[in-house]
Amino acid sequence: MVGFKLRVISPEKVLLEAEVASAIFPGEDGFFGILPRHAPMVSLTASNLLTAKLSDGGDVDLLIHDGFAEIRDNVLTVLTRSAEKASDVDLERARSAAERARKRIRANKAEYDYARAVSSLRRALAREKYGNRS
Structure with a gap:
């Protein structure tokens, strides 16, 4: 399956680095859906749920809190003030x-x-x- 890399990074650590098939993250003006080979872009993020479908079929749900997201060269990088697993x-x-x-x-x-x-x-x-x- 063709995918892309998702990285979620806080000031303290890399919270997630995974190969994903798709991701949805909260932007300042709504949610963005990202698929492989997405056009380059930068967006502010909002406090809400980031969801991703892993390339191996699993799912990831992270609450992210304010920051920036950039998609470039098939890599989605989310720089966030903080993040946590929804289950935590x-x-x-x-x-x-x-x-x-x-x-x-x-x-x-x-x-x-x-x-x-x-x-x-x-x-x-x-x-x-x-x-x-x-």
């Missing part, structure tokens, strides 16, 4: 984080705090939605 999400912690972020948004103090709270809320909502997914 602590749902109770995600719910608590979402509630804290909502409170900070309602308080609407400094613009910087508001932007951080919105980003935190997006991460928490993605974790709630896709957490414990196998």
